[in-house]
Amino acid sequence: MVNETQQTCSASSSSKSDGGSSSGSESSKDSSRCSTPVLDTDRHERLRDKMRRRQDSGDKWFSLEFFPPRTANAAVNLISRFDRMGAGGPLFIDVTWHPAGDPGSDKETSSMIIANTAVNYCGLETILHMTCCNQTKDDITGHLQKAKRLGLKNIMALRGDPVGEEWEEEVDGFNYAVDLVKHIRNEFDEYFDICVAGYPKGHPEAESYEADLRHLKEKVFAGADFVITQLFFSSACVTGMSEKGLGKTKIPCILIQGYHSLRQLVKLSKLEVPQEIKDVIEPIKDNDAAIRNYGVELAVSMCRELLDSGMVHGLHFYTLNREVATTEVLKRLGIWNEDPRRPLPWAVSAHPKRRVEDVRPIFWASRPKSYIYRTQEWDDFPNGRWGNSSSPAFGELKDYYLFYLKSKSPREELLKMWGEELTGEESVFEVFTCYITGEPNKNGHKVTCMPWNDDPLATETNLLKEQLEKVNRRGILTINSQPNINGKPSTDPIVGWGPSGGYVFQKAYLEFFTSSEIVTALLKVLKKYDLRVNYHIVNVKGQNITNAPDLQPNAVTWGIFPGREIIQPTVVDPVSFLSWKDEAFALWIEQWAKLYEEESPSRMIIQYIHDNYYLVNLVDNDFPLENCLWQVVDDTFELLN
């Protein structure tokens, strides 16, 4: 009946295993246990361990392959796609490497930067491909060092296609993927997880299938952690390969795309398309929809066969940077995560340094990528208690057009939404009101984004819609808010987060720009609310009025879970509010005023608001009672009348 249980702590053990990474957290080094509640095991595990865990639990998974885009605009769109497809719960994504496209550079379209964005800004576990053929050892080491610095943790080690027809092996050079695998293990020990390619039908250049299997074995013995297969057209190939057994996880690769992409890829990979597929495809090759439907059907049935075989635990999809067909297949297979559980109320970053991050200021709720950018140099992340951080200074955000922060809407569209010509402060009130209501503006355009929020209104904010509309109409220009919540289940589809079996709580929060006239009245009203409402009121010059005690953060979102410590992932932090204030005011100018000609009346209206309005935040501390912030605002308007 009784046995001595020895328990290990996944957080601290994994922080040891990635030796090279500087987690920066003093405490985790000394402590005998996790220094942060492990709410989400995924955040603390290496990819190979996640894969093993999913394999052991019989939990099927998928992964998605993307290539680096050609233009900055395409990069912006790809990042949005990462966010959307990330919601379906891929175990990882991977980004391909094209030696001709300067893949290791700092360009926003390079493989390195796209992978960096996926990891750090979209929170996706990411494998960066890397080829070694025709490259110097120093170049390769440089790429790997950069990848590590950026927080990338997984490399797909490939040979790459030799340049020129007459390729010859270089002595002591990187001639095969196995050389790259060995190099990574030599230089970076166990820091990276290494993935290699397997060829279900044998590599096109290999003498024989057996020779190819031998090469694969060499790669595995050199230290590869798992194998992704090349594209194939029949599930039999993969299961056949699996039976040969290499003791490593093998992930078959799926493609569902149009005829031309297929032809291109087949050419590149020197694969042969089976005759029965050719027979179906040829007659419909100019009918994109038909090809797509056929591709989806074929993919679904092939994937089912693979998953049913029991040999395969995950499927890898060549998305060719497209979204619809892959998502459809995944949904039909039932492995798309329809109801992604949020581990925390905000999207976590996958950088190893941010593993312990479990608290953020509420201000950046709609601009998480900006928050990540401005805190990227922190050595240490607040863990549980905001005040514990030794890195409290926020980085500058001068370039409001960093590509992952760039609006998805072009200038013309923004002008349609926010007004070709503003006639006064009231026309600005109107824009805010339309954004809240979702109704078209007087020119018939819906306002789907704002400088402070590039996405339509959050579901949660919808709960407050009616009140928000009323106050925006009168010049309380809201940019962030949350309702109070007094212990809803952590599985609540709208406000829930964290593991199941818990309860989540919120204090009501309201943040807005408003005129000094309204602020004067508001301050009189706030006297009546004493301890109940905490406020911070600041203008662009930094004049700051607050009743907050000391410099202490106010926890506004927290959760109570079975067998855990309290998690308080969102705070109103007085110190970071002053950094946020700079960003929030600058967005008026950078994203809105600059749409108009200099000296134009429209621009001057925005400039006037920027110069004279206040940024206000209010917290109702009495979360079990009805939110009093609407009463505060009503009282303020009444006082003004």
Next chain:
Amino acid sequence: MVNETQQTCSASSSSKSDGGSSSGSESSKDSSRCSTPVLDTDRHERLRDKMRRRQDSGDKWFSLEFFPPRTANAAVNLISRFDRMGAGGPLFIDVTWHPAGDPGSDKETSSMIIANTAVNYCGLETILHMTCCNQTKDDITGHLQKAKRLGLKNIMALRGDPVGEEWEEEVDGFNYAVDLVKHIRNEFDEYFDICVAGYPKGHPEAESYEADLRHLKEKVFAGADFVITQLFFSSACVTGMSEKGLGKTKIPCILIQGYHSLRQLVKLSKLEVPQEIKDVIEPIKDNDAAIRNYGVELAVSMCRELLDSGMVHGLHFYTLNREVATTEVLKRLGIWNEDPRRPLPWAVSAHPKRRVEDVRPIFWASRPKSYIYRTQEWDDFPNGRWGNSSSPAFGELKDYYLFYLKSKSPREELLKMWGEELTGEESVFEVFTCYITGEPNKNGHKVTCMPWNDDPLATETNLLKEQLEKVNRRGILTINSQPNINGKPSTDPIVGWGPSGGYVFQKAYLEFFTSSEIVTALLKVLKKYDLRVNYHIVNVKGQNITNAPDLQPNAVTWGIFPGREIIQPTVVDPVSFLSWKDEAFALWIEQWAKLYEEESPSRMIIQYIHDNYYLVNLVDNDFPLENCLWQVVDDTFELLN
């Protein structure tokens, strides 16, 4: 309307000001703000700052003077008195210093150790008296270093009475209190707050009142922070002195005791008792009650005069180690704190190192002094997140008779409560049941303490009385429990703690010893409760059964306050449970079995329980629902039937 507010953080600024103290918390050094929510400003302030703050706010206060007891038993009683009188909210207590009594030694009756106990174990702000006359510089420095090491922060610098009639000033020696004040400031900079004595009527040895005032000024200029007056019999003296104004807080001193104590003290201090007082006292000098009543009346009226004068903000009471009269005066003056607000659910320690301590395991709830003792060597205290501590190892507790842990009841009384002769396990069940119900045992004795709890049942536990009685009767021998609480006001008289305006929460908790037969059934029942109930079940050999994830603590008490982060002061911590287990099992033997003869049947019954029972703790994670732990226990009994 708008002004730029500069806020400071009392926690971090005060942690700087006591330079010498090693707080051990890495984070507070680097952080730009408080690393711990400042729930209770008092904990972070120096005595002189507390005094100033109370003076500024017009909030009257009192302080209590004690002398070191003569015997170890008297020390145990004095410690209990500290706990009871501490509840009334003295601003500080002070402990006198008698050079003849080895005041700096490690004896349990020394001034040093009594002051240490008051600070560390009773959480009282304490001033240690120290005299300098006829002592070497090295001795004095040694005493001061020891005081600092023990966490004492305040010294009352006195000359002390010269030994022998023919006292002469020593060249370069410590001839006057001012020499000691200078020495403390030279050697310890600003570490200590220094108090000096003032003589409302002039020092008995001073040439004149003016000369005496000059001496007082010297002491103040040398660095004294405040002045406590000598005993006096008329409030006019003090207000007169105050008018002379030295710019330092002056605290008048009050005595209300019997005739003999008075005569003794008057003799020592060479004071003159006013004729009108003598006239009243003489006729009633042999009637203790009358003297006491007169003393109380006189003290109350004098204190009222002083407080009403507006010159005096606090009153200092010579308790002569007695409790009743002083408490009565304080209550009649309305400055006894009738409803002490608890800053945290457990009594905090006043050691500067423990200033950041805001979380403890629930196991020691009834043995806080043992917890403090066993963690006294920690460099660092868990602050907010238990896992952040770098000092997780608990010190041994071998001596169960450390004087501040000693039972207030003598052996004979314990035997009456716990049974002169035990006839089986059932007679042990009976003892537990009587402790819960408060009913006398079969020999007519009430059971007011248990080895795990030296006090009668806590008010909070009373809420669970009925259920506790039922289960103890059947062999679930409870030693700790708390009900679930879903957001009661922080001002709730029974379960409230922390500043007002907040809400407190608890998960239901139950801890008990029980037989392996019951454990077997319990484990079957617990399967049904899955995530809802976390359990740890361990026997004396350390065989441990748990469903707790990893080594993470489970927060079981937490509070949400206006403008603050979440506070979670009590956890069920799996690691410390194993240290508690050793202590909890040892108490069977040390405090109970050893009451009986070796080899006696009674002793063997206790030994059997010690060797074979399990220590179980259960947490119901679903705090908003009705506590399910009673259902778990009922199901277990049902399964056994």
